[in-house]
Amino acid sequence: MLTRIRTALRDQPKATPVPRDYDHTRDLGDVIEVLAERVADYRAAVHRVQADRLPVWIDALLDARGARRIAVPADLPADWLNDELTWLVDRPPLSIETLDGCDGVLTGCAVAIAETGTIVLDAGVAQGRRALTLLPDYHLCVVRADQVVATVPEALARLDPVRPLTFISGPSATSDIELDRVEGVHGPRTLEVLIVEG
């Protein structure tokens, strides 16, 4: 095949240098505000909270859903968890059945992109392996203010491409029926985001 490619390129086409004058960053004003608004555009719930109030918020949100059995990565910060709920810690790895049957999952994230309302997971601290955030029907995701960037190029610059990455922009959705957007086909049908400041 390489021979065929080289034969096809006999005319030695010269590519012009790639113009990189597109915007790498952009002044969006308050990026936290923009992120909150754009995530909400996907019909995901967003809350802005102060750092010291985070555990209270986590409790309240899980309680409001009646969620009791929550999957969590093994390295979630201990102060996010309280004693009243059943935390299913992913060590040793939880079975597919356990993940499928639990009430939700609680994770952090690697980066969040304000302009597109995207949260990126890279299997790093407080995120766990990919199946964790895929099978439970409810995903509660904590985003620290310092993890928020304005644009896609800024986000990619912060990420390591050889880690398994998942970019999430709102809950699972389809537009396959008459191009009418419906939330929730195979991934988590509810995404809730806590943006932590201070």
Place this chain on the structure above:
Amino acid sequence: MVVRNPVTWLGTPAFPKAAKDALANTQLRRNLRNATSTIRGKRAAAVAELPDWERLRAAGAAIKDEVLANLDTYLIRLEAAVTARGGTVHWARDAAEANAIALRLIRATGETEVVKVKSMATAEIGLNEALAEGGVTAIETDLAELIVQLGEDRPSHILVPAIHRNRAEIKEIFQRAMPDVPADLTSEPRALAEAARRHLRRKFLSAKVAISGANFGVAETGSIVVVESEGNGRMCLTLPETLITVMGIEKVVPSWPDLEVFLQLLPRSSTAERMNPYTSVWTGVTPGDGPQAFHLILLDNGRTATLADEVGRQSLRCIRCSACLNVCPVYERTGGEAYGSVYPGPIGAILTPQLVNDPKDKQAASLPFASSLCGACYEVCPVSINIPEVLTHLRARVVENKSSLAPEAIAMRALAWVMADAKRFERAQQAGTLARFLGRDGKITRLPWPGSKWTDVRDVPVPPAESFRSWWRRTRGDQ
């Protein structure tokens, strides 16, 4: 023996005939008009949001041209990076080779059922059919692909293959073909999506082998990218033990930062969103996370032939966003099936004949003519493929390949003879004005043969009562 390239469907008629049948289907035209006009409006808004759109477009086109100009180098680099991270790379010259590799890999796992992420590359090589012949059932997990598969139908759009179906038709298909369909299923999109979710859930949780395509492959790092909406992609890419990815060789990009361009161009152009719900990136295998065996099949299947054509090679920039379909007045009226190819619409009209690469294939040869050359497709293309330029280039190629006894060739020779002499030309013009009695309201809708070949598909304006030459002679004859 020459094996047929499955990118076109066996037995489909040439475009003019298929289009005529499609035009008679008023339900299809209504479904398409609603869908394409909705998405056109949304796309324009999503694009207008980015002040640097034209600069991103220029960067996207330049990155793709850089890849194409040095395709051998980047593919070798990609192979080395994937292998270094525990993946295995296979090279497939055509559909038959790719299908055989996939079947061999599946058989080695002992499985007879695989789950699939929607992928144009696997549709192009007819993978599902080839696997079925080898005793393996491939289950489509994208909602639209599932609708097409259960309806024993053909896809009609690159992005939303079931765009020709409305909710009532989809409900009927589910009730007929989905074994565990809820008794009280309604035609509400939400209820239909829920039925599909339940139908596929068990398959996802038990699947051992998955097959996907790839939107991008990063040469520098070996990272593969799949862009999707529903989460069925994540299911297939994460839960099974073995993952087989079929990737067209033109999908490689040089380095990681190049993705920052395409992750902005693609979602806004295709589904008119700021970002699609899910994008997955993986590199080889990651211990303890996702499939532990990863195979990447690099597919040629007519791409090197396309690359060899200096005008046509820009078609390989395509990132399969389908924006060109949604703006095309021809596509909007005929729908995708009339093109008889897995790649319909304007991009299909240039990509299909090049991938088929057989000048004797009449159906593929008819596709460059399936256009009014209005140029709307070029305007929306996020990687600036000059589709009208390639269309006219391919039309010329079709004409060159025609015999000197073809009706067009004879007509053109006759016309050349007439126009070569002023007297002859004038007499022909006088004869032309005779056709006036055939017309009504300024147009002629029916001419006798061979003119009927033209009037079967379009009207002819009535010739003027007097030619310019005779008018000049009458009014200024003395000057």
